[in-house]
Amino acid sequence: MIYEHSRTGRRATAQTNPEMDKLSDIPDALLRKRPAGLPEVSEMQAVRHYTRLSQKNFSIDTHFYPLGSCTMKYNPRACNSLASLPGFLSRHPLAPDTHSQGFMACMYDLQEILKHVTGMHDVSLSPAAGAQGEFAGVAMIRAYHDARGDTARSEILVPDAAHGTNPASAVMCGYKAREIPTGRDGDIDLDALKQALGPQTAGIMLTNPSTVGVFERRIKEIAGLVHEAGGLLYYDGANLNAILGKVRPGDMGFDVIHMNLHKTFSTPHGGGGPGAGPVGVSQRLAPYLPVPMVDYDGTDYIWLTEKERPESIGRLSAFAGNAGVLLRAYVYARLLGREGMHRVAEFSSLNANYLLKRLMEVGFDAAYPERRASHEFILTLKKQAKELGVNTMDFAKRMLDYGVHAPTTYFPLLVPECLLVEPTETEAKEDLDSFVEIMQTIKQEAETQPDLVKQAPHTMPVRRLDDVRAARELDLAWKSDS
Amino acid sequence: MPFIPHTEDDIQEMLAVIGVDSIDTLFDEIPDELRCDELKAIPAGMPEMEVSRLMQARAREDGQPLCFLGAGAYDHHIPAAVWQLTTRGEFYTAYTPYQAEASQGTLQLLYEYQSMMTALTGMDVSNASLYDGASALAEAVLMAVRANRKSKSGRILMPRTLHPLYRRVTHSIVRNQGIELVEVGYDGKTGQVDTSVLEQYAGEDFAALVIPQPNFFGVLENVDELTEWAHANGMLAIAVVNPLAMSILKPAGEWGEDGADICCGEGQPMGAPLASGGPYFGFLCCREKLVRQMPGRIIGKTVDLDGKPGYALTLQAREQHIRRSKATSNICTNQGLMVTAATIHMAIMGGEGLQHMAAACHGNTERLSQALCSLPQVESVFEGPVFHERVLKLPLSAKDALKALAAHNVQGGFDLSDDYPELDSAILVCATELRGEEDIEQYRSKLERVIAAQVQTPCQLKPDW
Numbered sequence: 001m002i003y004e005h006s007r008t009g010r011r012a013t014a015q016t017n018p019e020m021d022k023l024s025d026i027p028d029a030l031l032r033k034r035p036a037g038l039p040e041v042s043e044m045q046a047v048r049h050y051t052r053l054s055q056k057n058f059s060i061d062t063h064f065y066p067l068g069s070c071t072m073k074y075n076p077r078a079c080n081s082l083a084s085l086p087g088f089l090s091r092h093p094l095a096p097d098t099h100s101q102g103f104m105a106c107m108y109d110l111q112e113i114l115k116h117v118t119g120m121h122d123v124s125l126s127p128a129a130g131a132q133g134e135f136a137g138v139a140m141i142r143a144y145h146d147a148r149g150d151t152a153r154s155e156i157l158v159p160d161a162a163h164g165t166n167p168a169s170a171v172m173c174g175y176k177a178r179e180i181p182t183g184r185d186g187d188i189d190l191d192a193l194k195q196a197l198g199p200q201t202a203g204i205m206l207t208n209p210s211t212v213g214v215f216e217r218r219i220k221e222i223a224g225l226v227h228e229a230g231g232l233l234y235y236d237g238a239n240l241n242a243i244l245g246k247v248r249p250g251d252m253g254f255d256v257i258h259m260n261l262h263k264t265f266s267t268p269h270g271g272g273g274p275g276a277g278p279v280g281v282s283q284r285l286a287p288y289l290p291v292p293m294v295d296y297d298g299t300d301y302i303w304l305t306e307k308e309r310p311e312s313i314g315r316l317s318a319f320a321g322n323a324g325v326l327l328r329a330y331v332y333a334r335l336l337g338r339e340g341m342h343r344v345a346e347f348s349s350l351n352a353n354y355l356l357k358r359l360m361e362v363g364f365d366a367a368y369p370e371r372r373a374s375h376e377f378i379l380t381l382k383k384q385a386k387e388l389g390v391n392t393m394d395f396a397k398r399m400l401d402y403g404v405h406a407p408t409t410y411f412p413l414l415v416p417e418c419l420l421v422e423p424t425e426t427e428a429k430e431d432l433d434s435f436v437e438i439m440q441t442i443k444q445e446a447e448t449q450p451d452l453v454k455q456a457p458h459t460m461p462v463r464r465l466d467d468v469r470a471a472r473e474l475d476l477a478w479k480s481d482s
Numbered sequence: 483m484p485f486i487p488h489t490e491d492d493i494q495e496m497l498a499v500i501g502v503d504s505i506d507t508l509f510d511e512i513p514d515e516l517r518c519d520e521l522k523a524i525p526a527g528m529p530e531m532e533v534s535r536l537m538q539a540r541a542r543e544d545g546q547p548l549c550f551l552g553a554g555a556y557d558h559h560i561p562a563a564v565w566q567l568t569t570r571g572e573f574y575t576a577y578t579p580y581q582a583e584a585s586q587g588t589l590q591l592l593y594e595y596q597s598m599m600t601a602l603t604g605m606d607v608s609n610a611s612l613y614d615g616a617s618a619l620a621e622a623v624l625m626a627v628r629a630n631r632k633s634k635s636g637r638i639l640m641p642r643t644l645h646p647l648y649r650r651v652t653h654s655i656v657r658n659q660g661i662e663l664v665e666v667g668y669d670g671k672t673g674q675v676d677t678s679v680l681e682q683y684a685g686e687d688f689a690a691l692v693i694p695q696p697n698f699f700g701v702l703e704n705v706d707e708l709t710e711w712a713h714a715n716g717m718l719a720i721a722v723v724n725p726l727a728m729s730i731l732k733p734a735g736e737w738g739e740d741g742a743d744i745c746c747g748e749g750q751p752m753g754a755p756l757a758s759g760g761p762y763f764g765f766l767c768c769r770e771k772l773v774r775q776m777p778g779r780i781i782g783k784t785v786d787l788d789g790k791p792g793y794a795l796t797l798q799a800r801e802q803h804i805r806r807s808k809a810t811s812n813i814c815t816n817q818g819l820m821v822t823a824a825t826i827h828m829a830i831m832g833g834e835g836l837q838h839m840a841a842a843c844h845g846n847t848e849r850l851s852q853a854l855c856s857l858p859q860v861e862s863v864f865e866g867p868v869f870h871e872r873v874l875k876l877p878l879s880a881k882d883a884l885k886a887l888a889a890h891n892v893q894g895g896f897d898l899s900d901d902y903p904e905l906d907s908a909i910l911v912c913a914t915e916l917r918g919e920e921d922i923e924q925y926r927s928k929l930e931r932v933i934a935a936q937v938q939t940p941c942q943l944k945p946d947w
Contacts, residue, residue, distance in 0.1 A: 002594050002829050012830045015561050016838035021845030023730060026867045030702050032730055035833030037601040046829045047563050054572035056587035061571025067580070074485050075575050078530045087541030092551045093759030094896060096888045099547055102540030103758055116523040128613035128760070129815040131802070135655070142658060164802035168812035174658035177807040215511045246509060247516050262815065266485075270819025271588040272578040272610070272779065274761035290654070306650070314654030318554055318616035318647040318748070319759025331537060335484050337527025338520060347486050349508045354496040372511045400584045408580075411803075428487035429496060455787075460583035462792035470784035470796040474773070476607045478597035 002049050003478050006039040014043060037480070056461045057271070058405045064431055068376045068408035068420025069163070069211060071241045071263035073348075076332060079267065083327035093319035097302060103323070104301035108294045110330040111278075117341055118240075118257055119250025120280030124289040126321035130238065133258025133277025134169035134205070139313040140256055140281060140288040141203045141232045142173050147288075147311070150230070153202035157231075159188055161212050161412035163238060166205045175202055182414060186214040186368045188222065197229040207236040208252065209243065209374035211412045212367065213352075213420065223253025232256065232285075237277075240264040241424070242349060242375035245342035255282045264344070265329035276325040287311040292320050347425035348375035351432060355423050358436045363443065367415045376422035378415050385417045390446040390453050392417045397464065398445070398456035402438040484527060545891065548921055550850070552871045552912025553698070553896040554615065554645050555759060556751050558726070558839065559916055560823075561830045564753050568823040578779070578815065582794045588818065589793035592781040595825040602728045602828075603721075603745045604735025605767035610779040611816040615748025616651035618764025619692070619722055621777045621811055622746045623656055623663075625768070626690035626718045628810070629743075629775045633716065635687040641666045641675045643697035644722065646901040664688070670904075673701035673864025673873065675708060683715075690718040693742065695734070696727055699910065700847070700871025701864050709738030718743040725765065726751040726843070727869045729836035734767075744768045753827030754820050763817035763824065774800060777811030842915035843870035846922070850913040853926040857933060863908055871912045873898065873905065878936045880909045886932040892925055 023031065041049075058065065065072040091103055111123045127133040138156060145153050156170035160179045167177035180196055183189040188206075204226050208216045216222070226233050235249040235257035241264045249257045261267050262275035269275075281289060291312045293304040306312060336344070356377040360366055367378035385391040396406035396419070408420040423432055446453045457463065488496075493505070502508060509517070528536075549557050568574070572587060579585030579592075592610045599608035612618040623638050640649055640663045653663055664683070669676045674697070691712040696702050705721070712719040721734035721742035728734070734745035750762040768776060774797065782796030802809040831839065847870045854860050859877035876883050880897040887894035895909035902908070913922060 001590070003597070011832055011834060012561070015559070015831055016835045017842065020838050021841035023841055023844060025848070026702065026730075026844075026869075029706065030704075030732055030867070032728075032732055035837055036598075036729055036733070038598055038831070038833040038836070039829050040832050040834075041829060043561070043563060043830055046826060047567065049829070050567045050591070050826050051570070053587040053591055054567070054570045056585075056590070057572040057576045058581070058584040059572045060575035063584075065577070067577060070577055072575075072577060076485060076530075078533065080569060080574070082534060082537040085537060085541035086546060087544045089755040089757050090546050090549070090557070091544050091758045092549050092557070092756050092893060093555050094551055094553055095544075095547070095549075095893060096884070098888055099544050099893070100758075102543030105540055105543075106537075113524050116521055119518065128617070128817075129813075131812045131814045132613060132617070135812060139654075139658060163814075164804070164806045164809065165812050165814050167807035168802035168805075168809045171807045171809075172655075172659070172812050174660070217511055217513065220513065220516070243512075245521060246518065247512055248518050251516055251518060268574045268819065269577040269815075270817075271573055271576045271585075271591075271822060272818030273815040274613075274763075274817045274819060275815040315647065315651050316617060316654060317614045317760065318645065318651060319614075321759070322613075322761040323758035324761050331533055334525065334528055334533045334536070335530060338522070338524040340484055340527045341521070341524065343483055343486055346505045346508075347483075347488060350488070350493070350496055350500075350505055353500045353502075353508055357500050372508060396581065397583065400581060405584060406581050426485050426487065429492040457583050461586045462583055462790055463786040463788055465582050465786050465792045465794045466784045467794055467796070470782035470794050471799075473784075474607075474770075474796070475783040476593075476596055476773070476780060476796075477600045478594070 001478060002039045002041060005041045005045045005049060008040060010040045010042060012043040063403055063405050064427065064435060065405040066407045066421050066423050067405060068422040069238055071422060071424055073266055073424035074426040075266050075268045076335060079328035079331040082331045083324050088327060097300065101301055104294050106327055106330045108296055108301055110326055110333065111294060113333045114259060114278055114280060117245060118280045119248030120257060121283040122286040122289060123278055123280045124293045125278045125326050126290050126292060126316055127258065127277040127279055128317050128322050129273060129275035130258055130260040130277040131165040131169060132316055133279050134165055135172055136279045136290045136313060136316060137234050137256040137258055138169050138173040140285050141234065143288040143313050144285055145202055153200055155200045156202055157196055157204040161210060161414055162205060162207065163211065163236065166236060182212060186212045186371055187216055187218060190218060194225060197225060201229050201231040203232040203234055205234040205236055207238050209239045213374050213377045214368055214371040215374055219252045239374065241344060244344045245338065246345040256285055261325060261329040266332045267325045267328040274322045274325050276322045276329060288313050290314060290316050344425055351423040351425060351427055352376055355421065355432045359439060362436060362440045364439065367418060376420060379419045379421060380415055381417040384446055388446045388450055390450050392419055394453045394456060395442055398442045398453045399438060400457040401459045404435060404438055547891045547893045548924060549893045550895050550911050550913060550917065550925060551893045553910055554647065554748060555756055557756055557914050557916055558751055560753050560755065560827065563830060564823050564827045567826050568819060573822050574819065579795060586793060589781055591822060591825050593783060593793050595821050596781060598825060598828045599765055599767055602725055603767045604733030604741065605745050606770035607773050608765065608767040609776050610781055611821045612764035612766055612778055612813060613817060614760060614762045614764045616648040617655060618746040618766050619648050620652040620655035622720045622744045622766060623652055623661065625775045626720055626744060627661055629772050630689040630718050633687050633689040636661045637688045638663050639666055639683060639688050639691040640664060641692060643668045643675055643699060644692055644694045645698045672866040673699040674703050674866050680711060685715060688717050690720050692720045692722060694722045695731060696724060696869040699864055699873045700868040701866035702869060705737045709742055713738065713740060721745040723747045724751060725749060726836060726840050729833060730840045743772060749820065749824050752824035754823060761817055761820050763820040775810060776800065778813050778816055839915050846913035846915060846917050847872060850911060850922045853922050854929060857930055863905065870914065871910055873908050873910055876907045876909060877933055878907060880907050882936060883932055887928060890928045892928050
């Protein structure tokens with residue numbers, strides 16, 4: 001804890017002037033009586049402390065990180081360096097257009113690239129993350145219905161396997177979320193969908209390939225049914241990596257989509273963000289896109305704001321979203337180009353299908369063995385849990401001991417004892433082979449010495465944590481007497 | 483192939499294991515008519531060297547003007563160590579700490595962040611961040627409507643002294659849930675919330691009053707009085723504060739008798755570069771009794787099987803991945819890396835370091851204001867005390883003045899005429915600790931020339947025919 005290095009009167013003195021400016025013109029009643037209780041440490045103590053903390057993390061740069069649905073691929077360093085050039089870092093968000101043409105050119109180009117790669121009519125870059133993109137998308141669906149006076153539509157349909165953000169976003173836009181079951185083959189249950197559709201349907205939110213790791217084959221039929229009922233189709237871009245440059249959501253019949261640039265366009269996950277969740281729309285939803293957007297008038301790049309786009313659902317952050325993340329994604333898109341984007345889908349699918357096949361060969365069960373994997377796949381450890389008493393969480397924790405970040409566990413909820421594995425295209429064959437060996441070893445351990453697995457991890461900075469205590473005896477901030 | 487490690491042999495071996503003859507076969511479940519063409523409209527890939535050249539040219543194009551713009555984003559010194567540590571791969575390329583044992587670095591750092599934010603704001607608890615200040619206010623409003631069970635109206639009092647963009651963002655985010663934002667005017671003399679307007683709403687049903695400190699004009703509000711008024715009228719008090727200002731100003735948790743109930747704001751002044759408006763981070767703190775209404779990640783300290791202290795995501799039953807449509811918000815990914823920078827920034831600066839920085843901003847802004855007000859017909863508009871921004875009235879249109887200054891490579895401030903037409907030709911100026919006397923003199927002399935050029939009386943001689 002940084003506070004443990006703190007001593008009264010110790011300061012990182014290189015950072016400030018020794019003399020403090022006067023505050024005498026501010027009324028005393030508005031002033032703070034004593035400095036905030038922040039740590040008092042030297043610069044070196046801070047550097048050493050945070051360097052050591054960083055070493056307690058698994059990360060893409062240090063470990064294989066096959067966290068399903070999160071696309072933990074290599075984050076090229078050039079993206080960070082080039083987005084951090086002084087001209088970009090020092091640009092004030094409200095700087096006049098004359099001091100912004102370079103930045104705006106990058107944003108305009110990125111809008112165009114994302115439009116073409118998704119097959120949408122228009123793109124706005126401003127949503128700050130996937131969930132905000134979802135909010136924007138559903139808000140646009142609502143704005144569209146409202147503008148037509150079609151106000152009786154009250155429901156958004158979501159598959160039972162959807163990310164939790166889908167129903168939560170629908171509710172934030174004032175809709176009810178209604179779940180549609182997934183069929184045994186991993187595709188959506190079409191009969192249930194038909195029954196759910198009606199004059200109350202505002203739209204449906206789908207991920208394709210879906211969260212169970214397979215491509216929804218009847219997407220055209222679904223699009224037809226939803227449109228016939230007067231609803232719109234929302235594409236959750238969480239799994240865009242699987243089809244980048246191969247299939248476009250716009251061609252599948254989606255009206256509105258969001259992309260997760262921190263997944264598909266390899267901007268860093270940063271220990272939980274910042275992300276970026278641009279939205280793309282078909283022509284009929286274009287007027288409602290969130291502002292600001294960038295346009296080009298033939299000579300200059302210009303901002304489109306509430307003034308130029310009065311039907312917009314509005315602004316979702318004070319300025320232009322996570323601009324620095326967008327710059328990183330732009331650099332990535334230029335490094336890859338169209339051929340590179342094509343290869344993202346090809347090699348992420350090759351890696352996933354190879355890894356699935358190898359794991360099945362050594363005795364693991366696929367949740368959907370008859371289906372082609374997309375860029376990720378689901379294993380179910382139902383058998384191991386039943387026969388050996390070693391569950392998915394135990395496997396996940398033991399993987400940490402072998403230097404692999406665990407895949408996503410217990411999501412989607414409909415597959416029991418599941419592991420959602422996404423190796424991504426940037427992993428080499430030998431790393432996938434090594435993962436298979438680790439899984440095989442853990443399986444043997446589970447058979448011969450199950451406690452070793454059930455007690456795992458053994459080599460991390462801490463052993464399994466008491467989550468119940470964390471929630472019951474809330475300790476959310478350091479206090480000087482604790 | 484950029485970033486793809488496969489050799490031709492690897493590919494063939496892998497295809498053989500899968501039992502297909504080509505990579506293309508892996509896409510055979512996708513109907514043929516959906517497959518797209520080569521996407522010619524997307525440019526071909528470029529080597530890093532060429533992309534570097536392109537980006538350098540574009541970054542240069544934007545120049546590095548002398549910045550006196552604030553209005554919600556501030557040009558501060560950031561200790562070199564902050565971003566050198568933050569971009570370590572172990573922070574930069576990790577994700578949300580779902581596997582706690584393998585993420586103790588991020589988790590402990592977030593716990594330290596929560597500790598520092600509560601110390602700075604005087605509140606009980608903090609979450610682990612939201613997207614930005616404006617969207618954090620929208621979440622605070624939603625939270626207040628849920629938490630204030632006595633209020634049924636879903637109405638919120640929103641002063642016009644609050645950042646206009648924050649008001650717009652809040653409107654976009656909450657409007658589909660039947661929440662109404664009611665504006666409260668300001669006192670033309672002081673630049674503070676007009677308490678006589680506020681008094682008209684006394685006794686009415688509102689879930690909360692929003693209190694900015696400092697407000698958008700840079701002016702300090704009488705926060706004790708406003709907080710008391712809100713509580714006396716059954717409303718929650720939502721503080722919207724600048725975290726750097728909190729180092730010298732009375733913390734939100736101490737406003738009035740009982741303190742503000744929720745405190746949110748823009749974290750950018752804590753270690754985030756201007757960078758065109760993002761990524762920054764929104765912070766959200768509250769009283770402990772409201773913690774279950776909070777949106778976003780929260781980290782708790784606990785113990786492991788051996789009783790050793792450790793950190794974990796907690797109160798997850800509020801969140802979308804557990805609660806789905808019943809969650810407090812849809813937020814998932816937040817602004818983790820920016821919080822990493824902010825935590826290191828606050829640790830290095832310390833409470834006193836931040837006070838020095840804040841006081842220097844205050845001093846420089848006062849010096850700037852005096853220098854500019856020494857020019858003919860330039861005057862300060864409001865009498866209320868300020869933190870590090872001030873509204874100045876110019877003898878020519880704000881748009882023309884700022885445009886002319888920009889041509890001199892000076893970003894002279896924010897044009898208030900669109901959002902506050904009644905203020906006419908007024909601009910909002912800011913001088914952070916980075917804008918010293920030489921910079922201020924440059925601004926003064928350039929504004930002097932701009933004024934002289936534009937208000938020069940036109941030639942009186944008329945041709946006489």
